[in-house]
Amino acid sequence: xxxxxxxxxxxxxxxxxxxxxxxxxxxxxxxxxxxxxxxxxxxxxxxxxxxxxxxxxxxxxxxxxxxxxxxxxxxxxxxxxxxxxxxxxxxxxxxxxxxxxxxxxxxxxxxxxxxxxxxxxxxxxxxxxxxxxxxxxxxxxxxxxxxxxxxxxxxxxxxxxxxxxxxxxxxxxxxxxxxxxxxxxxxxxxxxxxxxxxxxxxxxxxxxxxxxxxxxxxxxxxxxxxxxxxxxxxxxxxxxxxxxxxxxxxxxxxxxxxxxxxxxxxxxxxxxxxxxxxxxxxxxxxxxxxxxxxxxxxxxxxx
Numbered sequence: 001x002x003x004x005x006x007x008x009x010x011x012x013x014x015x016x017x018x019x020x021x022x023x024x025x026x027x028x029x030x031x032x033x034x035x036x037x038x039x040x041x042x043x044x045x046x047x048x049x050x051x052x053x054x055x056x057x058x059x060x061x062x063x064x065x066x067x068x069x070x071x072x073x074x075x076x077x078x079x080x081x082x083x084x085x086x087x088x089x090x091x092x093x094x095x096x097x098x099x100x101x102x103x104x105x106x107x108x109x110x111x112x113x114x115x116x117x118x119x120x121x122x123x124x125x126x127x128x129x130x131x132x133x134x135x136x137x138x139x140x141x142x143x144x145x146x147x148x149x150x151x152x153x154x155x156x157x158x159x160x161x162x163x164x165x166x167x168x169x170x171x172x173x174x175x176x177x178x179x180x181x182x183x184x185x186x187x188x189x190x191x192x193x194x195x196x197x198x199x200x201x202x203x204x205x206x207x208x209x210x211x212x213x214x215x216x217x218x219x220x221x222x223x224x225x226x227x228x229x230x231x232x233x234x235x236x237x238x239x240x241x242x243x244x245x246x247x248x249x250x251x252x253x254x255x256x257x258x259x260x261x262x263x264x265x266x267x268x269x270x271x272x273x274x275x276x277x278x279x280x281x282x283x284x285x286x287x288x289x290x291x292x293x294x295x296x297x298x299x300x301x302x303x
Contacts, residue, residue: 001300004115005293008108011200012289015207028208035205036269039198044106045169046194048130052173053183053191055123060247061131064124064255067242068132071259075101075234076140082225092222094148095267095276099284100229102137103261105129107202108292112261113254116300121254128258130170138164141270150275206265206289213286216279223284226263230288231295235260239303253303260299262288 019028079100083093103109106129113121146152176183183191238259242252263285271278 001112001116001297004112005296007115008111008203009293011203012207012210015204016210017207018204019208019211032205032208035201035208036266039201039205041165043194043198043201044166046191047106047110047198048126048166048169049173050188050191050195051122051126052130052170053176055126055177057174057177060251061127063242063245063247064127064251065131066245067238067247067255068128068259069136070241071234071238072101072133072136073140074237075229076144078229078233079225082229088222089277090148091150091275091277092280094144094274095271095278095281096223096226096284097144097148098141098267098270098276099223099263099281099288100226101234102133102141102264102267103230103234103259104206104264104289105133105258105261107199107206107265108261109258111199111203112296113258116257117250117254121250124251124254125258128255130166133264134164134166137264137266137270138167142274145270145274145276148274148276149271151273153274202265206285209265209268209282210286210289212268212278213282213284216283216286219280219283220287222280223287226284227288227291230263231260231291235299253300256303257296257299260292260296262292 018031022028076097079097080093083096088096106125109125109128110122113125235256239252239256242255247255263281265285267281268278268285270276271281
């Protein structure tokens with residue numbers, strides 16, 4: 001796990017350095033948006049298709065999804081309760097709820113699980129994200145952002161879900177998998193090439209966003225509950241739920257590590273779009289990412 005964390009830290013660090021030095025003088029937000037858009041519409045769907053097409057989909061997949069969904073929903077409730085107790089403003093409450101409940105499941109989780117447990121664990125990261133985390137972000141997460149933000153967006157949440165390209169890739173991959181349709185060699189090679197770009201691009205893009213959180217150092221005390229929920233309580237919930245429904249061994253271990261990841265980088269985009277407190281979210285992203293390099297090894301050895 002140490003080697004995997006060092007690799008992730010290096011890619012994040014490159015993004016941080018770029019955001020400070022700014023070679024070519026380009027706007028960091030423009031660069032980040034271009035990278036994340038390319039990943040979202042091209043490279044991530046290829047990664048999802050590549051992994052889920054070939055991975056075994058069985059009862060364990062259902063157990064992974066159930067454990068992740070329960071962990072996320074309970075974390076949302078705990079974050080909401082914490083904000084209510086502290087009397088936080090609406091835009092702060094929304095940002096904290098998103099930061100506390102939705103981990104960086106694919107972009108951080110996939111390289112960490114693959115390098116720590118082996119290539120088989122890639123499917124756990126993708127299933128955790130695409131069968132639980134991502135659909136909840138685009139439904140419950142959007143509802144929360146719309147309710148608590150200062151810039152509510154019109155439109156039907158379920159209809160917007162149908163326009164999500166990675167979820168179409170999930171549907172296609174599951175269909176091909178269940179029908180036992182094999183992947184042609186050239187298609188498999190193309191998907192491998194496209195998939196290999198996802199992790200470095202997104203970690204670099206996440207690194208571009210981290211200095212924004214450092215500038216919000218005065219908000220760090222406000223996001224301590226986020227770190228407690230995201231890095232400790234959520235993985236504990238997933239551990240208890242998964243263990244109680246029969247997940248065990250290395251699958252359970254990998255699942256708990258996946259649940260202990262820091263806040264998702266996508267939350268900054270949602271905060272900007274819906275008018276949540278982006279500074280609070282950026283501070284939470286930076287704090288949980290920094291602390292996760294110490295807490296993830298703990299979960300790896302505890303489980």
